[in-house]
Amino acid sequence: MKVLIIEDDRFTREVFKLFMKILGADVDTVDSSKKALENISAKIPDLILLDLLVPNENSLEFIKHCQLNFPSIRIFLMSAIQLNQLIKIAHNAGVEYLSKPIDPPLLAQALFRCQKRAV
Numbered sequence: 001m002k003v004l005i006i007e008d009d010r011f012t013r014e015v016f017k018l019f020m021k022i023l024g025a026d027v028d029t030v031d032s033s034k035k036a037l038e039n040i041s042a043k044i045p046d047l048i049l050l051d052l053l054v055p056n057e058n059s060l061e062f063i064k065h066c067q068l069n070f071p072s073i074r075i076f077l078m079s080a081i082q083l084n085q086l087i088k089i090a091h092n093a094g095v096e097y098l099s100k101p102i103d104p105p106l107l108a109q110a111l112f113r114c115q116k117r118a119v
Contacts, residue, residue, distance in 0.1 A: 001115055004045040005029040006036045006062075007078075008054045012100075016049060019104055023111050033062040040066070045073060047114045049098075052079035052086070063093050074114045078102065 003025040007013040013029045020027045028043065030036045032054055048066065052059050059077065066073055077090045080100040090097035098110060 001047065001111065002026045002043065002045040003028070003047045003049065003111070004036060004039060005049045006033055006054060007031065007049070007051045009051075012051075016102075016107075019107060020049075020111065023108055025111065033057050033059065036062070037065070040070060040073075044070060047111065048073055048075045050075055050077050050095075052077055052081065060089070060093060063095055067094060076110055 001024070003020050005013055005016050005020070005027065007016065007029065008031050010031070013031065017027045017029050025047075028039055028045070030039055033050075034057070036048070050059055050062065063075055063077070066075060075095040076098050077093075077095050078098045078100055079086065082099045087097045096110065098106065
């Protein structure tokens with residue numbers, strides 16, 4: 001399974017990368033959605049872990065772009081903000097929501113759900 005992590009915080013990005021590799025994923029990381037689009041063009045991931053609050057970027061616009069141009073990619077939106085309205089926005093956008101700090105077993109479950117869907 002190919003996973004792309006979009007996270008502006010370097011430490012968080014590396015922790016997610018290590019954990020996903022332990023779970024057997026082929027992982028790429030970037031710190032912006034602009035870099036993500038370049039990466040996706042070269043290597044389409046099965047799953048994107050997307051930080052909601054990447055500075056100077058609109059994560060919801062990125063989601064719309066991916067859904068229009070790469071409909072097979074599964075997207076999980078991540079944020080430390082835990083508002084019910086934000087969770088509804090994520091679900092209405094057709095993505096799953098993971099609240100930070102992310103519990104490793106929940107992240108593993110999310111990866112396995114994505115793998116089942118791909119089969």
